[in-house]
Amino acid sequence: MQTQPAAILIVDDREENRDLLMRRLRPQGYYLATAENGRQALELLREHPFDLVLLDIMMPEMNGYQVLEQMKADPVLCHLPVIVISAVNEIESVAQCIELGAEDYLSKPFNRVLLHARIGNALEKKRLHDQEQAYREELEAAHQTKNRAILAIAHELRNFLTPIGGYLDLLRSGLAGAISEEQAQLVQIVWANAQRVKSLLVDLNDVPRIATGQLQLQPEVVSVADIVSEVVDALEARVNSKQQTLLVNVPQDLPAVWADRTRLIQVLMNLVSNAHKYTPPKGEIRVSAERVEDAPPVVRLTIEDNGLGIAPEDQGNIFAEFFRSADEQVRREPGVGLGLSITRRLVELQGGRISFESVFRQGTKFHFTVPVVEG
Amino acid sequence: MAKAQPRILVVTDSRDTRTLLEFALSEAGLQVFSAPSKKSALLQIDVVIPHVIVLDSCAPGIVEEDTLHRIREHSTVPVIVLNGVNNPTRRASLEADVAAYLPQPLDVQELYARIQHLLPQ
Numbered sequence: 001m002q003t004q005p006a007a008i009l010i011v012d013d014r015e016e017n018r019d020l021l022m023r024r025l026r027p028q029g030y031y032l033a034t035a036e037n038g039r040q041a042l043e044l045l046r047e048h049p050f051d052l053v054l055l056d057i058m059m060p061e062m063n064g065y066q067v068l069e070q071m072k073a074d075p076v077l078c079h080l081p082v083i084v085i086s087a088v089n090e091i092e093s094v095a096q097c098i099e100l101g102a103e104d105y106l107s108k109p110f111n112r113v114l115l116h117a118r119i120g121n122a123l124e125k126k127r128l129h130d131q132e133q134a135y136r137e138e139l140e141a142a143h144q145t146k147n148r149a150i151l152a153i154a155h156e157l158r159n160f161l162t163p164i165g166g167y168l169d170l171l172r173s174g175l176a177g178a179i180s181e182e183q184a185q186l187v188q189i190v191w192a193n194a195q196r197v198k199s200l201l202v203d204l205n206d207v208p209r210i211a212t213g214q215l216q217l218q219p220e221v222v223s224v225a226d227i228v229s230e231v232v233d234a235l236e237a238r239v240n241s242k243q244q245t246l247l248v249n250v251p252q253d254l255p256a257v258w259a260d261r262t263r264l265i266q267v268l269m270n271l272v273s274n275a276h277k278y279t280p281p282k283g284e285i286r287v288s289a290e291r292v293e294d295a296p297p298v299v300r301l302t303i304e305d306n307g308l309g310i311a312p313e314d315q316g317n318i319f320a321e322f323f324r325s326a327d328e329q330v331r332r333e334p335g336v337g338l339g340l341s342i343t344r345r346l347v348e349l350q351g352g353r354i355s356f357e358s359v360f361r362q363g364t365k366f367h368f369t370v371p372v373v374e375g
Numbered sequence: 376m377a378k379a380q381p382r383i384l385v386v387t388d389s390r391d392t393r394t395l396l397e398f399a400l401s402e403a404g405l406q407v408f409s410a411p412s413k414k415s416a417l418l419q420i421d422v423v424i425p426h427v428i429v430l431d432s433c434a435p436g437i438v439e440e441d442t443l444h445r446i447r448e449h450s451t452v453p454v455i456v457l458n459g460v461n462n463p464t465r466r467a468s469l470e471a472d473v474a475a476y477l478p479q480p481l482d483v484q485e486l487y488a489r490i491q492h493l494l495p496q
Binding site: 155158159160161162163164165166167169170175176198 | 389391392394395396398399402457458478479480481482483484
């Protein structure tokens with residue numbers, strides 16, 4: 001911590017008052033400066049960093065009230081503590097100064113103990129405020145560094161995945177020459193892992209953007225039926241591979257929604273793919289949509305499965321970043337716990353809400369809403 | 376008369392990505408030229424006269440706007456940008472010069488489909 005002496009500005013139009021305070025305070029080792037009137041005080045305050053102002057109220061040219069008002073209106077000076085100096089019979093004026101934002105007051109003639117105690121308190125409060133401010137700035141800088149690092153790493157890794165995925169595709173397709181069935185299986189394992197890395201990197205890319213509010217959505221008129229069928233098509237092979245049933249119920253007359261198409265697909269993809277992952281083979285997944293006459297009206301999508309369910313102790317945490325259940329059956333599926341936190345943010349950023357009901361080992365039902373296109 | 380093979384110029388500093396695209400796109404019947412830098416790309420444009428350029432925007436020394444601008448001084452060839460800018464506003468200002476943006480990791484099938492779409496019939 002800095003051990004620099006505190007800087008105090010004494011503002012009083014009467015020289016004998018300024019001298020008296022100087023004499024009393026100098027032995028404490030403070031850095032002391034004086035101003036004869038409000039205008040001079042404000043000039044000094046704007047040029048030098050002070051820790052405390054001792055302010056007389058009745059001064060010619062610019063009085064204590066005006067100084068206080070100007071200080072409180074200044075983004076830099078508004079945090080600087082002010083102790084008002086008053087005569088004993090000036091209690092009304094003191095109250096007015098406190099209302100204007102003064103920290104404390106001292107009455108003349110000065111009581112030595114009170115003088116030092118109140119100055120000490122005000123300075124300590126200022127020191128804590130400055131310290132907190134410094135921590136806040138440090139924290140903010142650390143956050144930004146972290147976010148930049150995440151983005152830079154995700155970016156680099158995505159670039160590396162182009163040749164990895166591309167060459168694997170060549171091997172898989174046989175374009176690079178025939179490979180044995182056993183080799184094909186090995187290639188398939190590498191490929192599946194590369195896919196996981198890829199989807200993790202896509203998620204990682206969203207984390208800092210969502211955290212800093214930099215994620216820019218491009219909402220448009222979107223048909224829910226289109227989105228649902230796109231997601232179902234993309235996941236069909238995976239669902240079939242576990243012999244699961246995927247039932248879709250989207251009414252024909254459903255109104256269009258106002259959403260970022262890509263992000264809406266991402267949300268639905270996440271929820272249906274979770275349903276698929278956390279439902280045993282031969283299980284059932286239902287995707288449905290309905291109009292709800294809320295204010296404003298929304299389309300509510302429901303993704304229901306008869307899978308593992310969410311353990312009661314996990315239910316309060318599933319939307320937290322990097323949360324992973326301790327449930328062994330859940331842990332069999334790879335993941336880092338980003339999907340649902342991103343999903344929730346994406347739903348909320350588009351003006352919707354997400355919720356769920358789950359019975360452990362019986363199944364889970366997620367609902368989310370999207371605003372209907374007005375008019 | 377046999378139709379001339381469509382010519383594609385791939386601009387990226389990643390040697391592995393260049394080799395991958397050279398291999399995969401030639402297998403698909405395209406003639407692939409590649410450039411590791413903006414300088415090399417600009418030199419080749421006039422000689423190769425590509426039908427489509429695939430530009431990796433994030434390679435060092437390949438600043439997207441600048442390279443696009445220089446390409447446009449040479450020709451009106453369609454450009455597919457890999458990675459691309461994430462900022463939609465900046466992106467919109469480039470829209471006129473870019474035929475498509477594809478994210479990395481690149482789906483080679485999708486790239487091929489986009490190229491096909493851009494080739495003169």
